[in-house]
Amino acid sequence: MSITTQKKVQIDVKNNDTTTESKTEQPRVVYDTKDLNLWYSETHALKDINLEVTENEVTAIIGPSGCGKSTYIKTLNRMVELVPGVGTTGTIAYKGKNILDNSMKVEDLRTQVGMVFQKPNPFPKSIYENVTYGPKIHGIKKKSLLDEIVENSLRGAAIWDEVKDRLNQNAYGLSGGQQQRVCIARCLAIEPDVILMDEPTSALDPISTLKVEELIKELKKKYTIIIVTHNMQQAARISDKTVFMLNGEVVEFSETDQLFSNPKDKRTEDYITGRFG
């Protein structure tokens, strides 16, 4: 599957060098996307994307349905390859390494870059097994260490107090919001650097949404977060920077405050004032 994606990749060595050099003092760039184009067979889904994502910040991607925001976030951990017939050009440097290059092992990338999905997708196993799934598969077997990981991850996802007495129950017995936080805990258990969130609250009720948003603000201290959201208020509430996408292009990318209070592009203004989308 990865072969089809790689066909159109050009390696940009020069770009790799610049990202590693620029880390002195300045906030570190985690993801540096240069001239990214992506096709689903004949459909041109992403057009000349150029973006920089900075460490320990929340970067929100907003835009109407079909604008390519989900496609872009799935390209960042190469989950997009699960769709047959995907092809890309350009580069995405993750910590200086082009992830679209053949030499990049997706398993390594996805160990460092976690993902939370739109619909909560816990495994049909106990809460404990859900959280230990990642560590176990990556070779951690010691029971005491696993117990510790479970507690830390569930605390990190702000759900420990709600589930600590029923760790051996099936995760499907939880409410949607709790399931989503177990999924976040599952993701934290292998200590990634970046967490990608693809509309993590769109299937949740307002109170659960609030809890997840609080959690994201907390997680920002330790992780770099990229979140796709339908909800502009959510982007305004939780993100440091916001990307507005339309028809596969990045229309505007700036500090969240600025994008919402003083958009530079007419299309951004129309979208955030609710004239379309």
Added chain:
Amino acid sequence: MATNSDSNVNKAVNVSELIAKNKKKKSINNYMEKLVPTILFLLASITVLTTIGILYTLISEAVHFFMEVPILDFFTGTELKPLSQNPEFGILPLLNGTIISSLIAILVAGPIGLMSAIFLSEYASDKVRRIIKPLLEILAGIPTIVYGFFAFTFVTPLIRTFWPQLEATNILSPGLVMGIMIIPMIASLSEDAMTSVPNGIREGSLAMGTTKLETTVKVVIPAAFSGIIASFVLAISRAIGETMIVTIASGSSKNFSFDITESMQTMTAFIVEVSGGEAPAGSTLHYSLYAVALTLFVFTMIMNLLAKYVSRKFREEY
């Protein structure tokens, strides 16, 4: 204007009058509306009544048999000599033949069927799946008499070329061929169970840096486990009830042995042999047929109940 509105009013009245008229005619329809569920219920109860009828026949005839042969002797006897001077009616040789042949069949079909299911649901492209699945299901459509002949005239001679101890009729080759016969059942049902595992769960696992194989083994198979087990149990129950293959390829020695190169008789093959005409009506031998059939019935019924129980017990909710 006036005529216009008049005609409008007339029209409306006409329609509602027509509907009212038609409603009176509909009384037959109303009658049907009540009758149809009754007819459907009667048709549906035919299956249930048939089962009850068969069970009644089996039990009432088997009672005759158990009046002549103590029930304990029947279930613990290792000798089945219905035609000797001192006839003995122990069912163990038949049970043994049935269990051994089904065991061989599931040992063949289990791994092959499960691997095929994994390939079809996790690895094959849509195109490949659309070609292979119907081909697999053709295997299930071959008449069992053809399988029996295949076992007797092809598989046995083939194995004998490198394993000469194998008798001309033996329990091994019908077991193997029954295994081939039930592969599609396991493959198809297990594949259904694995395909119905939601994709989100696979993605959740892959997104944590696991390989496809790890995801299949650690997430998809456990999630589909109840369906897979149910397919195994149903396949075993199919093998237990299989008649033609063993009758042709395993001969009729009522042999209580664990040597798979020897000829053995299964419960089904015994019923074929006896109902073939040797037994005078009213004789113990004749009644023994019902006792064996009842045992077989109970056996397959237990397997089917087990399938239901297991699939409920191991269901992982998603």
